[in-house]
Amino acid sequence: MNPAAPSNSFTHALYRKAEIRAIEAAAIADLPAGELMRAAGKAASELVQTKFTPRDGAILILAGPGDNGGDALETGQLLAARGYTVDIALCADSLLYSAAANLSLQQARASRATFISLEQILENQAPAYALVIDGLFGIGLSRAITADSVFGQLIQHINQLAEKFAIPILALDVPSGLDADTGQVIGPQGVAIEANTTLSFIADKVGLHTAAGRDYAGRVLIDSLGVADNHFPPPSGILSHAAMFAGLLPARRLDSHKGSYGEVMVIGGAHGMMGAAILAASAALYCGAGRVYVGFIDAAPAYDAQHPELMCRMAAELDFSKACVVIGPGLGNSELTASLLARALQQAPYVVIDADALNLIASSAPLRALLLARSQSLKSSIMTPHPLEAARLLGISTAQVQADRWQAALDLASQFQATIILKGAGSIIATSQQPLCINTSGNPALASGGTGDVLAGVCGALLAQQMAANDAARMAVWLHGCAADQLVEHACDAIGLTASELIPAIRNCLNQQQKKHSKPQRFQPLSK
Ligand SMILES: NC(=O)C1=CN([C@@H]2O[C@H](COP(=O)(O)OP(=O)(O)OC[C@H]3O[C@@H](n4cnc5c(N)ncnc54)[C@H](OP(=O)(O)O)[C@@H]3O)[C@@H](O)[C@H]2O)[C@@H](O)CC1
Numbered sequence: 367m368n369p370a371a372p373s374n375s376f377t378h379a380l381y382r383k384a385e386i387r388a389i390e391a392a393a394i395a396d397l398p399a400g401e402l403m404r405a406a407g408k409a410a411s412e413l414v415q416t417k418f419t420p421r422d423g424a425i426l427i428l429a430g431p432g433d434n435g436g437d438a439l440e441t442g443q444l445l446a447a448r449g450y451t452v453d454i455a456l457c458a459d460s461l462l463y464s465a466a467a468n469l470s471l472q473q474a475r476a477s478r479a480t481f482i483s484l485e486q487i488l489e490n491q492a493p494a495y496a497l498v499i500d501g502l503f504g505i506g507l508s509r510a511i512t513a514d515s516v517f518g519q520l521i522q523h524i525n526q527l528a529e530k531f532a533i534p535i536l537a538l539d540v541p542s543g544l545d546a547d548t549g550q551v552i553g554p555q556g557v558a559i560e561a562n563t564t565l566s567f568i569a570d571k572v573g574l575h576t577a578a579g580r581d582y583a584g585r586v587l588i589d590s591l592g593v594a595d596n597h598f599p600p601p602s603g604i605l606s607h608a609a610m611f612a613g614l615l616p617a618r619r620l621d622s623h624k625g626s627y628g629e630v631m632v633i634g635g636a637h638g639m640m641g642a643a644i645l646a647a648s649a650a651l652y653c654g655a656g657r658v659y660v661g662f663i664d665a666a667p668a669y670d671a672q673h674p675e676l677m678c679r680m681a682a683e684l685d686f687s688k689a690c691v692v693i694g695p696g697l698g699n700s701e702l703t704a705s706l707l708a709r710a711l712q713q714a715p716y717v718v719i720d721a722d723a724l725n726l727i728a729s730s731a732p733l734r735a736l737l738l739a740r741s742q743s744l745k746s747s748i749m750t751p752h753p754l755e756a757a758r759l760l761g762i763s764t765a766q767v768q769a770d771r772w773q774a775a776l777d778l779a780s781q782f783q784a785t786i787i788l789k790g791a792g793s794i795i796a797t798s799q800q801p802l803c804i805n806t807s808g809n810p811a812l813a814s815g816g817t818g819d820v821l822a823g824v825c826g827a828l829l830a831q832q833m834a835a836n837d838a839a840r841m842a843v844w845l846h847g848c849a850a851d852q853l854v855e856h857a858c859d860a861i862g863l864t865a866s867e868l869i870p871a872i873r874n875c876l877n878q879q880q881k882k883h884s885k886p887q888r889f890q891p892l893s894k
């Protein structure tokens with residue numbers, strides 16, 4: 367295999383379909399005809415040999431009407447040549463095949479593979495298949511595969527058999543039915559292959575990592591097909607990974623004090639929602655902010671018994687001029703909250719705008735103007751919308767946001783001139799002029815109340831410690847997801863994770879990350 371395309375700097379690169387097409391076109395000009403399809407078949411067949419090794423059962427290959435089908439046929443003939451039992455379902459009019467796909471078809475016909483009909487597959491309720499390889503559609507899918515169409519019935523049947531008999535599905539390039547740009551199944555009645563593994567070609571694709579993409583693609587592997595580095599433009603997006611956060615938070619100097627690590631003021635916690643502000647503030651505390659205030663809206667408790675370090679005040683009393691203001695958790699919507707938000711936007715050098723504060727901005731032109739003015743005075747702003755909040759900000763529906771999360775994140779970043787965290791499966795972090803970033807950590811255990819407040823607090827702590835907004839947003843989302851992953855693995859499993867538990871786990875992840883990249887200690891303890 368040609369591991370992830372094509373050099374280290376691109377290992378985590380993400381491209382959209384049009385960019386992949388351009389890379390493919392440039393590469394094809396340099397290569398003998400059919401070379402990329404041969405490379406795709408080689409990569410897939412080697413992967414089957416090394417990772418799946420289903421010697422004791424047949425492999426079912428689904429070959430569709432385009433070059434994705436050609437990749438599948440190439441894979442099938444190579445596996446047949448290596449002694450595997452291969453059944454091929456040709457779901458295409460071969461007269462419409464490209465020259466490369468036609469050559470692969472001829473070789474597959476000449477191989478020991480058996481060609482079977484769609485009817486044979488659809489009638490088969492208890493197959494002995496050890497693996498299904500999905501080569502129905504790739505990046506050429508142009509419309510929905512509806513549930514009642516022949517392809518739709520085939521896909522549903524394969525998904526059901528795979529689930530019932532625990533048959534792994536390897537998707538070639540993209541799980542068929544999924545849009546490689548958006549991570550959504552195309553069409554309201556559309557269906558898609560639910561793969562365990564997706565071997566994607568040339569470069570990684572946005573849609574495999576956000577929205578429903580992660581559920582449909584399973585584990586994603588990339589093979590560059592040997593396309594030369596010079597054909598790859600700078601990526602429009604990247605996947606987050608641990609190494610990108612190395613050194614972002616400088617090691618703490620011995621000669622430092624609480625004033626060295628910034629001041630976070632969480633503004634929110636209106637009546638009945640005080641916990642939201644306390645969660646955000648505790649997260650800021652656990653992520654190293656020097657001083658953390660909670661500015662309550664209606665009434666302030668004397669102190670928080672669980673975290674007496676938090677300084678509880680009335681929001682109106684606080685001076686925002688040197689602080690990182692995290693505004694929104696449990697804020698509510700009133701004249702007072704709008705005026706607090708206006709003051710934060712005008713005065714605070716750093717703001718994190720979350721929850722109700724996002725809704726206030728969505729409904730107020732003057733607040734929008736204040737937010738835009740911040741970018742001109744080089745003040746940092748992070749906004750943390752979930753899809754419904756994003757929809758309100760953009761004046762579109764939630765379904766429209768989810769239909770193309772990548773574009774929605776870009777639109778938010780350019781309209782509000784802020785760093786955007788568009789939350790949801792495969793959270794997207796966007797800042798104008800920078801590649802977008804899709805977060806790779808986290809799991810559905812995070813789908814519980816208060817975890818968003820915690821995220822806002824982590825963003826606040828990192829900003830207060832002088833991290834650039836884009837770095838702070840990327841790192842906060844990554845830490846938040848890593849903490850959930852660690853908890854699910856070692857402590858509580860997937861159900862019932864609480865936002866409060868997340869906070870010390872985020873601290874662990876942050877310190878682990880710092881230790882990995884810190885300088886050696888000056889003094890080692892003397893051994894006894
Ligand atoms: N070129 C190369 O060298 C390389 C290509 N590579 C591989 O090729 C893949 C892209 O190939 P591709 O462009 O042929 O598109 P692909 O996804 O196979 O299908 C298009 C066909 O599907 C049809 N169709 C679409 N929607 C449909 C629907 N809902 N229901 C029914 N039919 C539908 C569409 O018909 P049409 O829309 O024209 O009517 C057309 O016939 C890429 O993902 C990668 O795997 C890589 O190996 C690198 C080297």
Ligand SMILES: [K+]
Pocket residue numbers: 434500501502503504537538539540541542
């Ligand atoms: K496919």
